[in-house]
Amino acid sequence: MSTKKLLLRFPKCETEKPIVYQLVKEYNLMINIFAAKVTQDQEGFLVLDITGEDEWIERGMDYVRSFGVLIQTVDSGIVRDLDLCTHCGNCLSHCPTHALHIADQQTMKVELNQSLCIACSACIVNCPYGACSSVF
Amino acid sequence: MKTYQEINDKIRSGKALVLTAAEISDYVERHGAQKALAEVDVVTTATFGPMCSSGCFLNFGQCVPKIRITDCTIDGVMAYSGLAAVDAYLGATQLRVNAPANLVFPGDFSFGGGHVIEKLVAGEMVEVIATSYGTQEYPRRELRTEISIRDLNQAIMVNPRNCYQNYNVAVNRSRKRLYTYLGQLEPEMKNASYCSAGQLSPLLNDPWYETIGIGTAVWLAGARGHVHAEGTQHCPSCRRSDNGVPMEGAGTLGLTADMKQMRGKYVRGCSFRGYGASLALGIGIPIPILHEGILRQVCVRDRDILAPVIDYSEDYPMKTGNVLGYVTYEQLKSGQIELDGKKIETSSLSSYPLALEIAEMLKEEIRSGNFLLSEPLQRLPREQAMKPFPVREKSI
Numbered sequence: 001m002s003t004k005k006l007l008l009r010f011p012k013c014e015t016e017k018p019i020v021y022q023l024v025k026e027y028n029l030m031i032n033i034f035a036a037k038v039t040q041d042q043e044g045f046l047v048l049d050i051t052g053e054d055e056w057i058e059r060g061m062d063y064v065r066s067f068g069v070l071i072q073t074v075d076s077g078i079v080r081d082l083d084l085c086t087h088c089g090n091c092l093s094h095c096p097t098h099a100l101h102i103a104d105q106q107t108m109k110v111e112l113n114q115s116l117c118i119a120c121s122a123c124i125v126n127c128p129y130g131a132c133s134s135v136f
Numbered sequence: 137m138k139t140y141q142e143i144n145d146k147i148r149s150g151k152a153l154v155l156t157a158a159e160i161s162d163y164v165e166r167h168g169a170q171k172a173l174a175e176v177d178v179v180t181t182a183t184f185g186p187m188c189s190s191g192c193f194l195n196f197g198q199c200v201p202k203i204r205i206t207d208c209t210i211d212g213v214m215a216y217s218g219l220a221a222v223d224a225y226l227g228a229t230q231l232r233v234n235a236p237a238n239l240v241f242p243g244d245f246s247f248g249g250g251h252v253i254e255k256l257v258a259g260e261m262v263e264v265i266a267t268s269y270g271t272q273e274y275p276r277r278e279l280r281t282e283i284s285i286r287d288l289n290q291a292i293m294v295n296p297r298n299c300y301q302n303y304n305v306a307v308n309r310s311r312k313r314l315y316t317y318l319g320q321l322e323p324e325m326k327n328a329s330y331c332s333a334g335q336l337s338p339l340l341n342d343p344w345y346e347t348i349g350i351g352t353a354v355w356l357a358g359a360r361g362h363v364h365a366e367g368t369q370h371c372p373s374c375r376r377s378d379n380g381v382p383m384e385g386a387g388t389l390g391l392t393a394d395m396k397q398m399r400g401k402y403v404r405g406c407s408f409r410g411y412g413a414s415l416a417l418g419i420g421i422p423i424p425i426l427h428e429g430i431l432r433q434v435c436v437r438d439r440d441i442l443a444p445v446i447d448y449s450e451d452y453p454m455k456t457g458n459v460l461g462y463v464t465y466e467q468l469k470s471g472q473i474e475l476d477g478k479k480i481e482t483s484s485l486s487s488y489p490l491a492l493e494i495a496e497m498l499k500e501e502i503r504s505g506n507f508l509l510s511e512p513l514q515r516l517p518r519e520q521a522m523k524p525f526p527v528r529e530k531s532i
Contacts, residue, residue: 086184086404086416087489090319092471093327093481102471108488126320128186128406128416128485130246 003051005034007074007135008064010044019064020046027060028052034119035077035134045135047077047119075114077135078123084131085110091132094122140511143177143424147505152177154422154502156495157336161435172431178502178509179434181338182355182420182494185331185486186406188317189297189368190415191227192253192395195289196264198222199281204274205266209233211252217266221274225294226252228415241410242315248413251405253293256285257357258400291395293356297367299419301339301387302443305330305463305473307480310449315410319483321448328445328473329483333491334438334465338421339387341434343380345372347423349512354391355420355498357402360507361393371522380433383442383462387516391419402494418490420498424509438465445475455524 010019023029032049039045050057061071076099087110091100099116100123102108123132146152153176155163160179164172194215196205204221208214212232215224230249237243255262266279285291306329308314308321315321318329334340342348352363367388375383395403402418425431442462451458463473468482501507 086487088185088487089484090329091483093322093329093483094320105469107492108469125409128319128408128414129404130407 001051002054002057003049004057005047005049005074007072007077008044008046008048009070009072010046011068012042017067019067019069020048022063023050023060027056027063029056029060047074074135076117076119078112078114078117078119078121079133079135080112080123081131081133084129085127086129086131088128090128091123091126094126096120096122137427138177138425140424140426140509144508146177147502147508150503150505152502154178154180154499156492156499157181157341157423157434158492158495160431161335161437164431164435169428169431173425173428176425176431179341179423179425180420180495180498180502181336181341181423181434182418182491182498183299183333183337183486184402184416184418184490184494185333186317186408186414186416187295187298188229188414190253190293190295190417191225191249192256192291192293194224194226194291196222196224196266196283197287197289199276199279201276202274203266203268203276203279204271206268208264208266210264211247211255211262213247213249213252215249228253229412231413237412238410244409245407245411245413248405248407250413250415253395253415254400254403254405256291257395257398257403259284259286285396288396292392293359293361293395293398294364294390294392295417296365296390297369297388298391298417299338299367299389299421300332300385301337301343302382302441303331303385304446304452305443305468305482306448306452307445307460307475308449309447309460314448315408316448317408317411317414318448318485319408320410325475325478325480327483328468328475328480329485330443330465330468331485332443332465333486333488334441334469335436336488336491336495338419338423339389340381340436340441342423342430343376343382343433344518345387345516346430346433347426347512348389348421349515351510351513352421353508353510354389354393355422355494355501355507356391356393356398357418358399359393359395359397361391362510363389363512364392365390366516369522370517371520372516372518373521377440377442379436379440381436381441384444389516402490416487418494420494422498422502422507422509438469441465443468445473
């Protein structure tokens with residue numbers, strides 16, 4: 001058993017098909033959806049955790065790809081633009097899981113631990129420089 | 137005892153020993169004060185953070201036919217034009233003319249004067265719209281054009297108040313969230329916010345303004361600039377620790393430098409939800425080690441510097457003067473302070489990593505002979521209180 005965090009990008013024509021349902025029913029996968037969105041152009045995004053036997057995950061992903069769905073491994077979906085980040089640390093007390101943290105007290109640089117990030121968006125609204133954004 | 141001249145001679149010959157304010161304490165501890173005093177010539181200090189009282193004078197040059205500008209916007213942000221024909225002053229916190237501000241609270245203030253200044257320094261194009269009532273020698277009534285900083289005759293940053301000596305630590309004792317210039321403050325003191333580079337900050341290393349005065353050469357966002365005046369609200373008469381270091385805002389600096397020489401990384405527009413737009417700047421100031429007293433002062437560490445914890449829900453807006461307690465920058469930088477037995481997580485608006493980077497860069501510039509020190513022409517006031525804004529009914 002393993003768990004993968006994936007970003008699925010659905011082309012316009014496939015947003016109406018119950019693909020996730022099939023992943024559960026036919027491929028024995030446990031699905032935990034973090035974010036889902038259909039854009040104005042009717043393209044779909046889905047961020048999910050998939051848990052199951054490696055073999056079933058592989059087959060399930062082949063099934064998803066057969067619809068022209070693009071699969072990317074992602075972290076939380078929160079992206080920090082290091083060109084914009086000043087490492088001021090205003091985000092620190094707003095990040096509920098301490099995904100944003102200072103690893104080295106000498107340099108005081110702000111690090112992002114993606115595995116702790118729950119994509120709550122607190123960093124997005126609190127960053128004075130717009131360094132954090134969501135991929136969706 | 138050393139003089140400015142002796143230190144500059146050593147800098148010119150590439151022999152000056154320069155350390156950052158982060159390094160000097162350990163150096164003195166390792167080698168002793170006497171050896172350090174004999175060897176160290178300059179200590180560099182620095183800070184990077186939002187500094188609302190900043191802006192720039194711009195001169196557009198003349199078009200044909202000529203214009204005497206009465207109103208002007210740059211990327212939609214009003215620039216003050218009550219000056220000569222094509223001069224304007226663009227302020228860091230000015231919003232776009234049609235900005236919704238806090239009409240729908242909290243506003244996001246995504247763009248303002250600081251962002252225009254950032255774009256200018258980055259070399260990007262900005263749109264200028266100017267109008268005039270027209271005169272005989274300046275007949276043009278309107279102008280719409282696109283320019284970059286290269287098109288301007290002058291772009292001179294003139295900041296009335298930078299480099300606050302020390303600053304408040306903001307908390308929120310109320311039950312509703314506050315949106316302030318120190319960021320979002322969660323109810324019932326769930327977080328605390330501060331804004332100072334602490335032991336690296338210029339005026340915390342020169343608490344009595346012995347070497348930093350009017351005329352002192354500074355590194356302003358990569359350009360060689362100067363202290364042109366005491367900063368607005370310069371208030372040296374305040375509570376101080378035994379080491380002379382202020383326990384509140386205290387001193388400030390008026391700084392100026394040529395914007396055409398600045399580097400984009402250290403000139404950054406910033407936005408505070410529910411509060412407004414501003415400009416964050418990187419500043420470095422060298423301190424010459426003229427005598428033992430100055431050496432002692434630059435050895436100040438985060439643990440020796442106290443900042444006042446202020447409630448921004450009541451005490452700050454109502455100016456009660458109430459201080460909830462004092463904490464050190466060592467505590468603040470650890471990520472957590474303790475107040476009345478309650479642990480509070482901290483956020484910083486000032487970037488210590490960028491301050492460190494600037495202090496290192498300035499150190500290299502001085503070492504390589506590219507940055508000479510200048511002796512202040514005039515000292516900053518060491519005694520001066522802050523006056524209130526009198527609210528008076530005008531008599532008829």
